[in-house]
Amino acid sequence: MNSILRKTIVTTGLTGIVLSAAAQKNDNIINVNAAKITSTIQPTMWGVFFEDINMGADGGLYAELVKNRSFEFDTPLMGWKMNGGKVKEGDFLVLNRKAADSVNPRFLRVNVHDAQRAGDMSITNEGFRGMGIKKGVDYNFSVLYSLQKTGVILHVELIDSTGKIVGSTSLTPNDNSEGWHRAEASFAADATVMKAKMRLWFEGNGVIDLDMISLFPSDTWKGRKGGLRADMVQLLADMKPGFIRFPGGCIVEGRDLSQRYQWKKTIGPVEDRQLSINRWNTEFAHRLTPDYYQTFGLGFYEYFQLAEDIGASPLPILNAGMACQFNTAELVPVSQIDPYVQDALDLIEFANGDANTRWGKVRAEMGHPAPFNLKMMGIGNENWGPQYLERLKIFTKAIKDKYPDILLVNSSGTDPNGERFQLLNDSLRKWKADIIDEHYYRRPEWFFQNAKRYDSYDPNGSKVFAGEYAAQSDKTVSVDNKNNWLTALSEAAFMTGLERNADVVYMASYAPLFAHIDAWQWTPDLIWVNNLQAYGTTDYQVQKLYALHKGTNGISILQNGEEIAGKDSLYATAAIDKNTNELIIKLVNAQDKPQVKQIQVDGKKLAANGKLITLQSDDLNAMNSFENPMNVSPKEDALAIKGKQINLTLKPYSFTIVKVKML
């Protein structure tokens, strides 16, 4: 640990102010050699990790506003209320047609009689912690219906907390042929409401069956019907991530094997995607979320499409035949693992196969004839032990035999050290695994101390995917963890070590990605949302700066002939971008005093003007918020350069990027 940081921790628990030691002679000179290439930075280097946790998908990214739209939650009417002066016993019935449809068995039968106004017979959906409604935006209502007796008019209304109607439409389902039919209507909202509800009231006399009662905003990402929340996707697109990992996380494993993530159940028409409980529903007794389910409206097709939209390489993670080892730790016997392996092989065909292949055809029929260009896949999330190795071996053989070019990501367990890590890391390196996934949820001081973690890794060995990491201001799974400037600064310092070792570290992603302010289970998270807004945390700003100013090759940057990785709380990495012919230097000053530095650049001539991008706060507790989303955000200044010398004053507690054209 560097002395400044140690002193800070001891005296103030990392939140106070500590004076820096006097600068050593010559310590203010930093030497960069732009001609001395030290690594190749992968295009995938900085990516994002998506998991349906904290209402990240249902209630979050997936823009559906109706909760429990198909009555398939364990409590079939959860989220719904039946009302009305004319309602008699038996007028609303939940029917189960499991023998005919085991995937979406339940629906609602409504016996409508003598109904003329909203107060007579209605059902109201509360949404996911309410429905975020925006003035002037059109809303698309749809429902599957089957008429048992004609004569029903449906009225759809959005209502605010005072009962005021802020948008409405009506429709008359009139197809009385056998089976299910779709009715749709669009209408504009005339007010912005954070927590609206949707009331559906019935007029007339008749009997109608209802299923898949749905409401989407029309302003989804790319305007896709039934699509994703545009503001949330935009925050991802703004990062230009190199990859997107999905669908998790522990959600891949499930509490038990029956609840594991099965991608084949997440494609095709949404009404045919079998709902499953979300494992985060019951995971934490202190953060129970009884209404958390996975509808899979955001399924594997949509994940691939999202990856393509934001220019990220898709990285699906598949179940390795093991349920979460923190929960049931169920294992599929090796003798019965074939279907799991087949799922992996079929996924590659789904993503890359042409439209004549079985699974390529499914993709094409869903609207994407061109392949999704899948290049890598993870087998297992946080799995560990010899049981994992035994299963992984079978997957690896089958996949490499058929698809030798697909890179496989393997788990190294839950922690970046300890016996479990050692067993997997040693074994996987002996096997010459393609990529090993390391996870670290640790306090900020760990991140500062570990900026050199990868300096000792063999650049010719297996590559590292820092697949889940986040500095914890308190401790892992504590509800008191904050996304503050200290957590972000410590990650920025640590990430200098990832970039400096880009020949070892091929990919990295902060985790988790999204959290809904009213429905989260896990904190800290990269992006926080409510029903109407989304903002990037301090940690997001760091991730974004790294991703946007990545470069193509690492180059030498030294102080007194040594790597800059913590001495005097200074951290640095340098790269060039061969595409734009730029020099990019990243520096983190983690002390409470400015540091004056002269950077001598050899190997290339520099333009006379460059850019200085600074992310800084004097307050280590500073946070971004819905009220002040850009409280800690980058500032850009012009930078004059004298020949080969760049003079800088690094602000206290700052992350600074220098960008200069090379001549």
Ligand code: AHR
């Ligand atoms: O990111 C939250 C959880 O942390 C992930 O689901 C799991 O992989 C890790 O333990």
